[in-house]
Amino acid sequence: MLLLDTHTLLWWLGDSTKLSASARKMIRDPAAVVYVSAGTVWEIAIKRSLGKVAISDEWYGATFRDFAELPITAGHTRRAGELPPHHRDPFDRVLIAQALSEGLTIVTGDSAFDPYGVQVTW
Numbered sequence: 001m002l003l004l005d006t007h008t009l010l011w012w013l014g015d016s017t018k019l020s021a022s023a024r025k026m027i028r029d030p031a032a033v034v035y036v037s038a039g040t041v042w043e044i045a046i047k048r049s050l051g052k053v054a055i056s057d058e059w060y061g062a063t064f065r066d067f068a069e070l071p072i073t074a075g076h077t078r079r080a081g082e083l084p085p086h087h088r089d090p091f092d093r094v095l096i097a098q099a100l101s102e103g104l105t106i107v108t109g110d111s112a113f114d115p116y117g118v119q120v121t122w
Contacts, residue, residue, distance in 0.1 A: 001033045002026060002121075003070065003099050005108035006040045006091065013059055020122050023107050035070040035104065036063055039094040076101055086115040 004012070004027070011019035012027060027034055041060065047053040072094060080090070080097035087093065089112070096116045099106050105119040113120050 001035065001102070001104050003035045003037060003095060003102075003104040003106050004040065004067065005095060005106055005110060005113075006043050007109070008107045009036055009040055009063065009067075010044070010053065010055065013055065013062055020109065023109075023122055026107065026121065034067045036067045037070045037095055037098055038072045039091050039098075043091040070098060070102070070104075072098070083116065087112040 008019065008023060008027075010016075012024075026032060041063070044053060044055070044059065048055060076094060076097045079101055080093040083093055083096060087096075092110070092112060095106055096113060096118050098104065099118045100116070105121050106113055107121055109122045
């Protein structure tokens with residue numbers, strides 16, 4: 001079961017060549033269960049409203065046509081708050097907590113996840 005990091009989702013939606021071939025193959029696998037966190041949706045919405053991300057209005061519908069939503073629970077937020085301060089990005093910390101709690105592998109090219117011992121693939 002996979003959990004997409006924000007840049008992974010953006011690159012998927014934009015069909016970017018920045019997305020690794022192996023990540024693209026894993027995400028396309030019909031047997032894969034692929035999640036997008038509510039935190040990722042929140043992060044994209046904020047960045048979009050600030051003009052930091054240019055993406056079509058259809059991004060939200062396209063996301064949940066292809067992937068399953070992973071809500072953020074109180075347990076996820078508690079765990080995110082208890083993580084060591086290796087990385088201070090609150091959105092990444094929620095993804096790490098969700099992956100650790102739910103047994104998910106994060107699809108990311110970001111090495112900031114490494115110190116947490118969370119499963120990562122790229």
